[in-house]
Amino acid sequence: MADSKVAKEADRLQAILMDEGLEASVLEGGFKDFSAAAKDEVAARVAATFAPAAGRLLARLSFIRTAENGPALRFAYVASLRSPDPAARKFALYGLKALGDPALADLALVALRDDQDPVLAAAVEILAAPAAGDRRLWSFLQGFYLAHKGRDEFHMSTSLIEAHGIVGPFPDKKK
Amino acid sequence: MGGGPLPFLQGMTLQIGIPAQIQLPPRVFRGRLTGMLFDTDRSFLLPSALHGIRRLKHFYDDHPGLEVLVVGHTDLRADDEYNRLLSEERAASIAAYLQDQVQVWLDFYHAGAPANRRWGVREDQQMLAALTDGTTPFYAGPFNGQETAATQAAVHRFQDFSNSTRGTSLNPDGFLGDNTRRELITVYMQQDDTTLPPGTVIRTHGCGEMHPEIPQQGDVQANRRVEIFLFEGAIDPPVPARCPPRPGCTEQPVWVQRSLETIELTADLGDLGVRVIDSAGAVVTGVNVSISGPAVAADDVDAQGRADFHNLPPGTYALLARRDGFAHLPTNATIVGGRPTEATIVLEPIRLEVLDAAGGVTTNVKIGLWDRAFDAAGAVLDAVADADNFAGADVRRVQFRVRDVGVTAGFVDIDWRTLDSLRGDLDAPTARPNLTLAETPAGSKNFISRPVILVCDIDDANQVCDSGLVAPLADTGVRNRGQTNHRKRFARMDGFVKAEYAPSSGGQPITVEHPVFERTPEERRRAPMQVFVVRVAAGGAGVVPTAPGSAIFTTDLRVMQETYERIGVRFETVVAPGTPAADIVTQNGLSIVLIDPGAISPLNVSFADEITLGTANPSIGGNTVRVFFVGGLASGAGGEAYSDAISTDSRQGAAYTIQSTGPYAAAHEAGHVLTDRRAAVPTSGHFNPPTTAGTRLRNAQNLMNSGFLGAEGVSGAKRLWDAPDADAFNQFTAIRGSRYTRGF
Numbered sequence: 001m002a003d004s005k006v007a008k009e010a011d012r013l014q015a016i017l018m019d020e021g022l023e024a025s026v027l028e029g030g031f032k033d034f035s036a037a038a039k040d041e042v043a044a045r046v047a048a049t050f051a052p053a054a055g056r057l058l059a060r061l062s063f064i065r066t067a068e069n070g071p072a073l074r075f076a077y078v079a080s081l082r083s084p085d086p087a088a089r090k091f092a093l094y095g096l097k098a099l100g101d102p103a104l105a106d107l108a109l110v111a112l113r114d115d116q117d118p119v120l121a122a123a124v125e126i127l128a129a130p131a132a133g134d135r136r137l138w139s140f141l142q143g144f145y146l147a148h149k150g151r152d153e154f155h156m157s158t159s160l161i162e163a164h165g166i167v168g169p170f171p172d173k174k175k
Numbered sequence: 176m177g178g179g180p181l182p183f184l185q186g187m188t189l190q191i192g193i194p195a196q197i198q199l200p201p202r203v204f205r206g207r208l209t210g211m212l213f214d215t216d217r218s219f220l221l222p223s224a225l226h227g228i229r230r231l232k233h234f235y236d237d238h239p240g241l242e243v244l245v246v247g248h249t250d251l252r253a254d255d256e257y258n259r260l261l262s263e264e265r266a267a268s269i270a271a272y273l274q275d276q277v278q279v280w281l282d283f284y285h286a287g288a289p290a291n292r293r294w295g296v297r298e299d300q301q302m303l304a305a306l307t308d309g310t311t312p313f314y315a316g317p318f319n320g321q322e323t324a325a326t327q328a329a330v331h332r333f334q335d336f337s338n339s340t341r342g343t344s345l346n347p348d349g350f351l352g353d354n355t356r357r358e359l360i361t362v363y364m365q366q367d368d369t370t371l372p373p374g375t376v377i378r379t380h381g382c383g384e385m386h387p388e389i390p391q392q393g394d395v396q397a398n399r400r401v402e403i404f405l406f407e408g409a410i411d412p413p414v415p416a417r418c419p420p421r422p423g424c425t426e427q428p429v430w431v432q433r434s435l436e437t438i439e440l441t442a443d444l445g446d447l448g449v450r451v452i453d454s455a456g457a458v459v460t461g462v463n464v465s466i467s468g469p470a471v472a473a474d475d476v477d478a479q480g481r482a483d484f485h486n487l488p489p490g491t492y493a494l495l496a497r498r499d500g501f502a503h504l505p506t507n508a509t510i511v512g513g514r515p516t517e518a519t520i521v522l523e524p525i526r527l528e529v530l531d532a533a534g535g536v537t538t539n540v541k542i543g544l545w546d547r548a549f550d551a552a553g554a555v556l557d558a559v560a561d562a563d564n565f566a567g568a569d570v571r572r573v574q575f576r577v578r579d580v581g582v583t584a585g586f587v588d589i590d591w592r593t594l595d596s597l598r599g600d601l602d603a604p605t606a607r608p609n610l611t612l613a614e615t616p617a618g619s620k621n622f623i624s625r626p627v628i629l630v631c632d633i634d635d636a637n638q639v640c641d642s643g644l645v646a647p648l649a650d651t652g653v654r655n656r657g658q659t660n661h662r663k664r665f666a667r668m669d670g671f672v673k674a675e676y677a678p679s680s681g682g683q684p685i686t687v688e689h690p691v692f693e694r695t696p697e698e699r700r701r702a703p704m705q706v707f708v709v710r711v712a713a714g715g716a717g718v719v720p721t722a723p724g725s726a727i728f729t730t731d732l733r734v735m736q737e738t739y740e741r742i743g744v745r746f747e748t749v750v751a752p753g754t755p756a757a758d759i760v761t762q763n764g765l766s767i768v769l770i771d772p773g774a775i776s777p778l779n780v781s782f783a784d785e786i787t788l789g790t791a792n793p794s795i796g797g798n799t800v801r802v803f804f805v806g807g808l809a810s811g812a813g814g815e816a817y818s819d820a821i822s823t824d825s826r827q828g829a830a831y832t833i834q835s836t837g838p839y840a841a842a843h844e845a846g847h848v849l850t851d852r853r854a855a856v857p858t859s860g861h862f863n864p865p866t867t868a869g870t871r872l873r874n875a876q877n878l879m880n881s882g883f884l885g886a887e888g889v890s891g892a893k894r895l896w897d898a899p900d901a902d903a904f905n906q907f908t909a910i911r912g913s914r915y916t917r918g919f
Contacts, residue, residue, distance in 0.1 A: 024815050028782050059811025091811060094779045118807055118835065121711070121778050155720050156711060156778060156806050163715025 009034060010041035017042065017060045027063050036066045043069035047076040055087020062098050074099055081107060086116035093122045105130055109137075112144055120148075120157035128164040138170045201408035204238070205434035206231050208401040210441045210486025211472055216291065218264040218283065219298045220272050222305035223470025226488030227440035228272065229368040231403055234438060235375075241405040242376040244414060245270045246427060250398040251384045251391070259418055263381030264292065269401055270377045275364045277357055284356060296320045299351055302363045303329045304471050308336045316681040317463060317497060318473055322351070325681055330355060337362070378414045385423025396485070403440075404430050444486040445510035450519045451480045451496050459522050461498055466508075468492035489513070496520040499682040502581030523580050527589070527676045527687045530574045530623070537573065537689065573672075575624040577612055581679035585614045586648055587622045588659075591674040593629065593666040594688075601665050602636075608677075609659045611648055629666040629691065636665035666691055702739055703749045704845060706732065706767045707792055708804040709777040717769050718777050718806035719834045723762040727804065731834060732765045735842040738878060744849075751795045767804075778806035780831060785815065789825030800848045801829040802841055808833065813884065814840050816847035837884035846878055 013034050016022060031039065042064060046053050058080055061073055073095060080092040093111060096104050104126060111123035124141065131137040145161045148154035161167060180196035181187070189195050208231075211223040220228075235241065247262030247269075264283075271279035283294040303314035303326075313336070314329035327349035334345040337358050345355050364370070371377070387398040404410070411433075418424040447466065451459045458480035465473035469490035474482040476496075487510050494506040501522040508518035531537045577587050588608035593601045612622035625643030642650045642660035650660035666672070673688045708717035708727065719727050732748070739746040748766045750759055758769045770792055775784035788803055808815060813836035817826040830844035 022812075023821075024782065024810060024812065024817075025821065027810050056811035059809060062809070087811070090779075090807065094809070118778070121806060125776060125778055152720055152726075155716070156718055159711045159716035159718075160778075163710070163712035 006035065006037045006041055009038035010045065013038050013064070014042050014045065017064070018054065018057055020056070022060075027060065031064055034064070036068065039064035039066050040069040040072070043072040043076065047072040047079070052083040052085060052088060053080055055083075055085045055089075055091050058088050058091040058095060062095060065098075070099060074101060077101075078107070081111065086114075086119055089114060089116070089119045090122045093119070093126060097126055105137075109140075112140075117154050117156050120144075120154060121160055124157045124160045128160060128166065131164075131166060132171055135170045138166060141166045200433070201406060201411070202435050203407070203430065203433040204234070204241070204405040205431065205437045206234065206403040206405065206440045207437055208403070208440050209397060209399070210444050211470060211484075212399070212401060213265055213268075214297075216261065217294075217298075218261065218268040218292065219294055219301065220268055221301065221470065221472075223472060223486070223488060225305075225366065225369055226444070226469055228269075230438075230440045231273075232368050232371065235371055235405065238405065238407075239372070241407060242410050243270075243273070243371065243378070244404040244406065244410050244430065245273075245377065245379045246402040246404065246430070247379075247381045247383075248386060248388075248398060248400050248402065249384050250393065250395050251387060252394060253384075255383055255385075255420060257383075259381055259383030259385075260289070261292070261381070262383045263379065263417075265401065266379035266381050269403075270379045272364055272369065273371045274375070274377060275361070275370050277360045277364060280360045280364075281353065281357055296322050296326060296351065299330070299356065299359060300326060301471060302359050303333060304467055306333070306359075306362055306366075308332065312467060315467070315495070317465065333359060376410075378410055380414050380418065380424075380427075382418045382423055382427055385418055385421060386427045402430075404434065441486055441488075443489055443513045445489060445513045446515040447484045447487055447492065447508055447510060448515065448517045449476075449482045449484070449494060449496075449508070450517070451476050451482075452519060452521055454521055454523050459496075459498065459501070462501075462522065463497045464520070465495045465497065466492040467495070469510075494518055494520055495680065496522055497680045497682050498522065500525055500678070500685055501682070502579045502678055502680050504580050505583060523578075525579045525581075525676070525678045525680075525685055526577070527674055527685045528576045529672070529674070529687060529689050530576050573629070574626050575610065575612060575674050577622040577676050578620055579622070579676075579679050580620045582614075582620065582622070583679075585617060587612050587676065587679075589624070589674050589676045591627065591664070591672065593664040593691075594671040594673055595667050596670055598671065601667070601670065607659075610662070610674075611642075611644055611650060611660055613644070613648060625662060628663045629672070636663050638663065702744045702746050702845075702849065703797060703799045704735075704746065705751065705792070705795060705799055705801045706748050706765075706804070707770050707788075707801065708767050709772050709780075709788065709806070710769055711772075711777055711806065713771040713773075717767075717804065719804055721760045721767055721769060723760065726834065727767060728762045728765060730838045731804075731832075731841045732767075734838050735845060736765075738839070738842045749795060749799055751792075779809050780805045780807065781809040784809075785817075785826050785829075785831055786824055788831075789827075789829050793825065794828055799828070800845055802845055803829065803831045804834060804841070805831050806833070813837070814844040816844040818848050839878060839884040843878055843884055 013031065016026065016031075043061060046057065046061065053076060058076065061076065065073060077092040077095040077099070080088045083089050083092070089111065093104075093108060096107060101107070108123040108126040111119055112127075114120050114123070124144075127137060127141060131141050141161055145158055145167055149158050151158075165171075180198040183197050183199050187197075189197075208224060208227045210227075211221055212227075213219060213221060213224075235243075245266040247264075247266035249258040249262050253261075267279060268283070270276075280294075282288065285293075288294065297318050297320035300314055300316070300318045300320070304312050304318070306313055313333045314326065316323065316325040316329075330351055331347055331349035334347040334349070334355060337343045338345055338347065341358070341362075343358055345358060346352075384398070387395070388400065389395050389397050412426045412429055415424050415426055418427070449464050449466075451462045451464065453459050460476060460478060460480055462476045462480070463473055464476060464482040465471070466484055466487070469488035469492070472484050472487075474484065476482045489510045489512065491507055491509045494508055496503050502525045503520050503522050506518060506520050508516050510516055529537045575589060575591060577589065579587060589610050589612060590607045591610050595601055610624050610627070612624045615621055615623045628640065637656050639653045639655055640661050640663045642652060642654045642662065644651045644660060650658070654661040656663065664672075670691050671688050672691060673686060675684045675686045677684045708719060708721050710717055719725070721727060736746045747764075750766050750768055754768055760767050760769070770788070773787060773791065775781075775787055780788070789801070792801065792803075794801055808831060814830065814832040816830040817828065819827060828848055830841070830848055832841045832844045834840070
């Protein structure tokens, strides 16, 4: 349990992170005026909250990362992979990517079953590079492409697959 | 010889040693008035004649009970009959003046008087200039016979003066009705030492040109004279009914012959020569010079910049030189003992200018409110002291300056107003003159206003405003719209600011007019934007579909076009020269440019990524706004924008928008760039009224509301600013603009 001083600081920080009209310059500033303890407290609160966090809040968690709160952030991101908020699902993937999570590819593979293009595009973006060395993943993404191509609502994810050449044959490294 | 006294005969002989009783005839004295008694063809007794009238009065006081005969003469111009009638009128005018017979003079104004010699406003102006309220003449303008504003103001002052000091009940309306004229004539006639005792017998006669002093044709001043004969007994020979045609009456030569003495009533008059030059010493022409003092006169300078005044009573005269657009320092000249006097007046152009914050003359007036003009909630800081309301470095501060060396007070007043594009007045109800310019520094003859405020919303224009003035100037403190020194004006970006100053010299008002922006109206409507769509990867498709007919054309850009068009801003797309054709997609004249993301993630653009994109795709200048369509922002925001005030890196003047945020997202983000310039105010640039009470524009219709950028048609089209019925909270209601207030 945080002491009251840290708790109050965390309250203030959390309110700022949830502010709809938060200025970019505040985020860019990195919240240097807030203690690491307060940042850790906010991360812990979000992780421990069953109610889904807003995508906006999940995105901003990366701005309060400390040496100590990585596990709490990971918990919050993983817990949000099935959030009803597509933005939360997307930022959960990007949050795990920023943490360098070893399970990232597996979790992105799961996300390819999502029905929202920003989430799918995030997943494809994560998987495109490893697919070039994984024939099975390459083929899986081609299947994803065939299932979604030609539909504007999946423009970003299908365009990404096209841009990475995944619609063509698996690259033969010997060539 | 009989026992009675002998009648006196000229040249009569008497015997020495034999007493004789001689009856001397009644004595006759002749007073002669010459010089500036009347204007050409007029019978109004000029102020310059009063000096001679007073000398006559003093002579009469020493010889009481004399009968008076006033005889008018003219020079030999015009025809005999005309001159006779004119001389009769002049004699009657003087006789009436000597007896304070107001009605006689009043009749000179009326229809019964000859039309070409009928008195009017010119005579009123001359009397108003000769009379004072104790210290200052009522009128100081030209004698042009026109009922100008200056004349009406003088009449108004006279009416007030008369009502308060003489017990009259004149309607103080500034107009010259019979009652006011009667009182004006009365006061003019009742000047000290100009009235003969009651009961004095005064007769008049007009000889026209029949008996000249100098028998010479043309304009001979000595012939334009008035003789005043003073008889110890009855006027003898009696005054004939009229002076017959040439050779004229026989009586006038007899009156002259019988005069024991001729008194030159204007013997100590002097001449004054006035030369008008500019500050470089060059002759100035086209100038009307007027003098006021013991006499009042005016004349135009000749080709050598010189005006000469003759036969002026002794005393000190104030000299005025009038030429539209010029002024001069107060100049006096003194006439002593009939000696000629020379004076020089130096004229200087009067300038009315619009200044920028640094005191330089602006080439344009800037619109909008400025830094520190708002509180944290976005409300305008109206009733605060000037120093707190204007940021010192704000280049948009606009002031007016007048230089008028003829002003002796420590301030001047000007009218200023805002005009629409057709020069229609946007501030008709405002009191005028409406802005006080204090002399800065004292004695410099430079008069500078406090900064003025241009706003695009009528609600803002209606708010109170501190005048910025300090005592002893009037109007200090908070002023309301419509009051003098309320410094706010409703303005349009395609309109003009106009100022008008009435020079101290009394000439035509000087005006200065500046466009709110110096670009042409059509040009200044332009809101050019570079629209980029970031590719999902190098060489790939954009993060949004970009083919003609896709949503970026049919929704995003169309909404921008329509939204800005509502306020007269013409959204258009521009493409940097050298852009590969393959990267450009165009539909209906709107173009977008596809760009590679490089090393960044176009779907999760960080702040550093924004800088990378901004650096790789710089503005082409000319106030162009850059709009980047990205797939997502790492901040979690629905869009981000960087106005001039809040960014100095490559993002300055750029917006990063996400199509999926909503159809108004791009217009909203570009709106930030167009309008945010409030670095000192820590807000997001969003305007979300807490309630709709008191506002006329619902949040759902407010483009700069942060919360709802959703589907079109749900709450009606969103608006920027749509004066005069816009919402005061709408950011665009007062173009708090960067793009629209920078570099124009």
